[in-house]
Amino acid sequence: MLPDPNSLYGPLDPAPDAGYENAPPRMGFFTDTSVCIGCKACEVACKEWNGVPESGLDLLGMSYDNTGALTANSWRHVAFVEQPRPAGHGVSAADVLGEPVNVGGQLSVGAGAGPQFLGMPGAQPPGRGTGVEERTDFRWLMMSDVCKHCTHAACLDVCPTGSLFRTEFGTVVVQEDICNGCGYCISACPYGVIDQRKDDGRAWKCTLCYDRLGAGMTPACAQACPTESIQYGPLDELRERAAARVSTLHERGVPEARLYGHDPNDGVGGDGAFFLLLDEPEVYGLPPDPVVTTRDLPKMWKRAGLAALAMAAATVAAFVGGSS
Secondary structure: OOOOOOOOOOOOOHHHHOOOOOOOOOEEEEEEHHHOOOOOHHHHHHHHHHOOOOOOOOOOOOOOOOOOOOEOOEOOEEEEEEEEEOOOOOOOHHHHHOOOEEEOOEEEOOOOOOOEEOOEEOOOOOOOOOOOOOOOEEEEEEEEEOOOOEOOOHHHHHOOOOOEEEOOOOOEEEOHHHOOOOOHHHHHOOOOOOEEOOOOOOEEOOOOOHHHHHOOOOOHHHHHOOOOOEEEEEHHHHHHHHHHHHHHHHHOOOOOOEEEOOOOOOEOOOEOEEEEEOOOHHHHOOOOOOEOOOOOHHHHHHHHHHHHHHHHHHHHHHHHHHHO
């Protein structure tokens, strides 16, 4: 029994629920945004492997991010969020990674120590040596977003052609060759992931490199990530690894670290692709409490059926009463 009223029905292991016998462990992504450097290698690798068309180099005028959002032509999207921070609230790379930074033969740990070269002060980040009172600071929040491969996927519920299907790995894939372009999946997705291509109208999204998974390979984005911000593997193992990572960050003075999409009792039954965030989900453009949009459909159909029966009964009663 699921304690959360926002949770849907049924088992939380989607592949057996879809009819697969002897299904392999559910596979997924864990994206640790605390080590994302915004290089966009994942975006490039995704496009190259899957043959995703280029989406243009739009200068948005508000960020170094030139793709802006997940679209039919951007199955991975690295968000750049420039965030002002209170003076003195800085957490250095050494604090987060737990390692001293070696610059010019000198170890610099945290914000207090500046780099040196042959005993002389070297270059350091602007404002680092001015003191807390005079320094202002900001940080980049970077996150490689992707389809969440929900446990309870509304896109599957509403697809009229069977174009969307659940794989034996628990992921959700679009078969574009039988997509009729109705767009129901687009409005059903609580994350706004799925999109239509303007030239053909069909729906497209991340497949979690289903063709690579079947061959025992790592998805292209995770393979290309230089910092292991994107991690791929059995979902249960990833959840354990993510919980340990959050605990480590809390111990190192990053109390805002939290997981998103990892809870099997949330409104979508947990995500197959979940994240470690350093701020509220809304900062990254994610819904704070996503709920599968088809959750109430059984109740709605039941009520509609009861209403139809009541109208039919009233009609019959009217004819019987009129004939007598």
